[in-house]
Amino acid sequence: MREASIELRAWRQFLAVAEELHFGRAAQRLHMTQPPVTQAIAQLEKTLGVVLFDRTRRRVALTPAGEALLPEVRELLARAQALPGRARAAAAGELGRVRLAFVSTIGFERLPAWVREFRLQCPEVALELVEATGDVQLEGFARDEIDAGLMLHSPGFAPPGLERLAVSEEPLVLALPSRHPLARRARLPLAEALAEPLVIFPRRIVPSLHDAIFGLYHAAGRAPQVAQEAIQMQTIVNLVWGGLGLAWVPESVTQFRRAGVVYRAAAEFAPAARRRPPVLPACETSLVWPASGANPALGRFVQFIDAQLRHDRAAQ
Template identity: 85%
Template structure:
């Protein structure tokens, strides 16, 4: 017998003898006759090359090696007994792992709530979180490094080739330094806002939303004056505070309570044109996305939870 072929039956026999300290009583406990138990222990000792029991005619006692094995064998058998239930739980998505990437905007408020509630409902599913922009998430999908992602995009423009679930829709708002004249105006003329230098994210980060912002300028006959590009929304807001320009950001960014910043939504812009039509600012969506071929029961459980 090779060490790698020692099966659980032998360890059950060892533990019975170790706890009873009597081969006869151990055999009765195992519903066996004594000779096979005695032979199994002798073969185990031969395989391991150590004495597990000190035997005399009057008593059986654990050797130091045998005594050291008892807690390990108890744990081994307990874990083995739990395997069928754990396998069923894994198939049902009750245990496992979900590697989730997310954009910063969803992390301001909604993601922490989801994480807390999901962990309460599915404590044996490990959520591994990594903050990443959309372009980085797509690369991670291609390398198999994430199971799902929370991506920001223009409405209806989630990256192709992925399953998706829209989890939030929100308008863009204008971020201004509190000291800026437009921040103090009762109503803002869109033309005045579009004339300001703008701080914006690079197009590769969220192409559809970048294009929607540029369309706002082009529709008014203007070209954006880009003062600075930055990747994270918090950084963009900080640069606005520093006076580099204004920025169009998702409404959820208002949760990033930066002192000295004022946010103005569409309702605070002057109506335009002869009919005094309300100003229509771009909006954005955040979607949970995942690979169509994903076969992770824990991921399916997380998707179902988010979709509730």
């Protein structure tokens, strides 16, 4: 059996009578005459199939059914009254949801601080976080499973078709076992570092950065000796600890302290005659999102990140 719909006006009339326990005073409160209020309550009881008020000549009292409905009706009307304001808040990006994917490197330091501050500024925007590599993020955009991503790439090589806000640029440093002979040096001679086995992420994860690292080897006249591939930076560092090889990692990864692993910058070496020195690779992190995105909460999040970056630059 299909339930009959009841307008909010009927519930407002019920609430007035329930709180006043007097039809005359309830009518005055509603700026009505008494007969329409009496008729409205009778119609509400008929629609519900229950009696809400005991009526005598001397008093009006709520029945148990009316008592049970009273807090629910108060909540219903309060929520209905709040709807226009919540609609305006949603349109302004102050209410809603942002599904944010991120690479692990941004999660070591900057992301936790941003999440904390954003929640203070926009407490009614749900920020859903998922750690994902660049290739997984692109798939997520294609399936409309994420709204924005913090993605790692070689400087200037953000994926096409996405809006982009550059977040940071940092050099790559070498992770190596602390027991390795080269670990005794403050800076690693590049020629010696390039001769070591390499632990690296698969090309599909960050093609531009993978190509930049391989380009460094080729510019120095060497072929990379890939000992092992791994997806997550923490796994790569753990494999370095296991002695499988050296790894080029973003400088921010040095925040990941792994006993038995040290991080060293590479020192350029003098190339052979008539050859330009190899360019040490760097990486960039960008906030990216679809150009067609119409999520106001996402717009508010992008504005927030932009403001944070401007503040950081001003403080430097």
